Amino acid sequence: MRAVLGRKERRTAGRLAAVVSSLFVLGWAATGFAAAHATVVSVAPAYGTTVVSGEKGDVTIHFDEAVTVADTGLAVLDRDGNRVETPRPTYRDSDHTIATTLPAALPDGTYLISWAILSADGHTVGGSSVFGLGVPPDTTLSKPTPDPLRGALDTMTRLLHALTYLGVVAAVGLPLVVAWCSARRSHAPHDGSGVHAAAVGQRRAVRLSTTGRPPLPPTESRIVRAGHVAVAAPRFLSLIATRRGAEPSRPTLRASPAQGASGEVGAATGSLARVGASTVAITSLAVLLLLPARLGGAASWVESASWTAAFTSNAGIAALLGLTGAAVTLLARPVVLETSAITPRNLAWRAGAALTVLGTALAGHASAASDFGLTLVSATVHVTAMALWGGGLLAVVAIWRGPERASALRQFTPIAVGAVIALAITGTIQAVPAITPLDALWTTAWGQLLLAKLALVAVTLALAAVLRHRARRSEYPGRLLIAETATLSVIVLLSALLAGAVPARDAYDPPLHATLNLGDAQADVTVDGMAAGDQTVAVHVRRDDAPIEIRSLTGKLAKEDDTLPQNLDFRRVTPKDRGPDYFVADLRAARGDWRLALTVTFDQTTAYAASTPYRVW
Template sequence: MTTTAPRLGPAPGRGHALVRLVRLLLVAAALLGTVLAAAGPASAHAALTGSDPQDGAVVATAPKEVNLTFSEEVAMSDDSIRVLDPAGKRVDTGEIQNLCSGSVIRYGVALLPGLPDGTYTVAWQTVSADSHPVSGAFTFSVGAPSTTSVALPDTPVGGGLVGALYGIARYLSYAGFVVLVGGGAFVLACWPRGAAVRPVQRLVVRGWLTLTAATLALLLLRHPYTKTGKLGDVFDLGGLRAVLETKTGAALSSRLLLLGAAALFVAVLFGAYARRRDEKEHKDLTFGLALGGTVVAAGIAGTWALAEHASTGLQPGIAMPVDILHLLAVAAWLGGLTALLVALYRAPSVERSAVERYSNLAFGSVVVLAATGIYQTWRQVGTWSALTDTRYGQLLLVKVGLVAVLVGIGWVSRRWVRRLAERPVGAETSDAATSDAATSEDEVSEDEVSAEVAAEPEADEREADPERAAQLARQRAAVATAQRKKARDADPERAGLRRSVLTEAAVAVVLLAVTTVLTSTEPARTEEEAGRGRATAGAAAVPNRPVDVRLPFDTGGVDGKGTVQLTLDPGRTGANALHIYVLRPNGRALDVPEVKVSFTLKAKDIGPLPVLPDRIQTGHWTASGVQLPMAGEWLMQVTVRTSEIDQTTIEKNVKIG
């Protein structure tokens, strides 16, 4: 009678280990969710440092064009700058003018002639040189401010559901790269026998699948992520064609081509390499795989360096190779750690020498990470204050802290490695037996196998049935493997090493999440330079631009409602003429007993400087020689009295000079 060959199930203690693994990964996933939730939409990497007219400016006559100045290069299209009138109608020509000169990055758009007075909205949206979308809006007024019905999108570019999906795809692409490259490096450099172990094979293949799927998702989401914000536009072929013509599109499509070569590498690694028995052929194949795998891995890492932070800013010619080394070191360290974790929990046995080789590989990776990280920190942060005063610097400090924790846990793991006892003689198994056991050990219990082997037929029956003999041989090999694994699980040193590596892997999940958020955050150096540029632009004198302000008031008495309209001419430091018009809700002049005005510059502790205007006619008050000694943001307070007991004070911040 022929029976089905039983397969090994989990060894004793595996259930508890898997429960602990699931718990730790759930904690890591929760931490990942917290980090991503706090990240919000991608921050601007190219910042708006100035504009003409400036934000909130009131100009006497309509300008002929609107100019925007950025901190770094941006990609402009016809819809990148839109100027809208108070009714929301577009009043620009739609033709973007490149006004860049030297280090000044400036673009402009011409306005239609004969624009009436009122408040105009400038909405802009573009993509910075490091591939991240940026957008914003501001207003200026012609003649006097007015109400506006312009409604801008609530969700900024790069945010919403599309932004969340794009962020998840970015994270998965990094994770897939780390597992693919690090897993392959672990097999080639540390544990060649692991090429025949099914759990390790599945890990690396899943890394390749994850990276490929995430890259395709990034390519499809790129158009709605940077332009429309609508998830349905992932199927817009015109948008996809436009993306392929950009630097980011070229990088993603190149990554897909390189992943084709990576698939060949994986096929050879787990095929011919795993089956090779001749020592010389095995060594030659190892050298070829190591050389080819390094070239492919560096090429894939280069697709990030080509399209993101390293490709713009200071010293891109140095920063891009450094970024590639940084990514490869991360992959070798964290990807190798993941492969070691799988081997410790799922493979029948892992030699002490393999763990020691990985420990040396991880140490070298940390050294490379430290060297490249110091350079990247100087390049992206620039000053000590930026480490604590900017979001990028704060995230970088969190990343450094997590790396320090990983190094500490790694030191504990190295101590466990030193305490490991050498494997007993006879513990080694053939590659075929190891592969068969690794494939089946998760599905059938050891007791079932032992019972089946105990019920073996007599020797003559086995000789008469070669198929049955082969089946029993496989069963005996599986039982032997399960027994070795049971003995391994009982080793306290190995158990300690597994716990230590598992903790490292949990911290690495969070570290990878912080790194993903960091790559989508405005570098600290750019943020500080943009802030200085805005401060310089805000302090620049703007001559002959009267400040017009309209403020509603309500004193609570009879005829106590209306509007105060003030004009400060020329609206700069020094002497100014002040005209005040008090109007009823229907726009007619309102006669009031008293109007008072004061100016306070809180930033310099100046004021309040009182102004007592003279009544010229009904509803019209004026004062000449109003002295404002310094430029800055002045608080203007207007007191209106409509009767002996009814009065109110209203205020408004106005920018002078």
């Protein structure tokens, strides 16, 4: 017969569930920060170029990281929007380049290359480029309308990733903290204090009780009875190891009143651990199921090739790892925490926890890093430290009204210190390469999220110091603990958003304003954003003391060493209340140092040329 949770258990579980529910709402509101990551390095045929008839060749798009493309993800369209029949896209350059071939019987005209791919870190990237076949292209050709379904699924995926982070805290961090505290007290008399008492309470859920109270159901506490576990980053998780050779502790048949109260708390924390593991499993499965449509639209859900591409992509592998790990932790049913013996169930739980953390780390920016190994290790340690810090606070919150609160804080302190040190080191390793230049730290959404996270970390550490100082004086400020838990919960949310947001180096998009001297005239060059990709250059030619007449304006964009030249097709525009001396041209530029050269012809005998540095971020 299943026992019903008591009032204290429901109240404790309710407080913990309230934190998770509030973060769900915050996560939905904040998912707009994230966007695509992979950047186009080059397109062939290049934007605005004219391909000679009979020399059509291949269409290639080269990215700065490995990408995944569906069969419909690379298309060539005519000026009326009709799709040109091309072979299935192929990969080159270690999956950094996607390519297809133009048909031999393609008529002359303007054509648009359109692509939609999945970057290595799980974000979709779309774009287009125009070229001419046998004739100069019409660069005013309208771009394809983005698929609204893909945008909605991207937003949903980012929300699912945020929920995954919260699930890891409860599913992995909370059991690890309870295991650590139990191990530290394995050689001391069980006095029913601290988090260790919660472990004893968990044992009472599956052992015969002589107190007269009905036992709690095993499913309420299966995860927290995990035993001494370790996940990725063994050096960091060595805090959890138990003393070798110790005799397994024998569970008692009678618990003290303090242990009885902790049993109620243990049931609540055990339920939360199960909810966390279930959350990771559900969100990972959902991310996996959404991948085909994110690659190629709704029709890709019924295409086997799209499912193959989804399962073999980095994002798909990360989701599979998270799903497998969460399922193993739910099914392992490990033995009692105090038992230090290595059993198949304990080993299974450890493997499941490791896969869960590894999948969460792989779903972030580690997949796209140039130094993949170091970045993945750093991200794994970062996720583990975050889970331990958050899991410890959840355990302390669960017993914050009990007499064992001071002991719980003392047991949790070394975990918190180790977690903070690991977070600081790994956070620095991951953040420094992403902040280029430094101005991007406060001008991009990613940089602002990072600053907010750092500020909250400082607030949390200050709250923790005050809280532990008062606890040593037998003063227990419950509001301070709630505040610390709330701020740490927001830190977890910000960590998830940072994993899904465009790094500062990729989101940095400063404007360009330059003035070129053209004899007695000047050319004001303006570009709204200098991020890599599509750009529009606006040029205003003026003379301060007299009207000006311009016959033509031509331009060329090339690398500083005059390689990769791109001729610009300037067209004259006439804004309201202004003269006919405004010109605009569209271009596509990759990240790097370029030079923009302009030639202005005033009449048959007068022309000037000038150039300016053109830094693309």
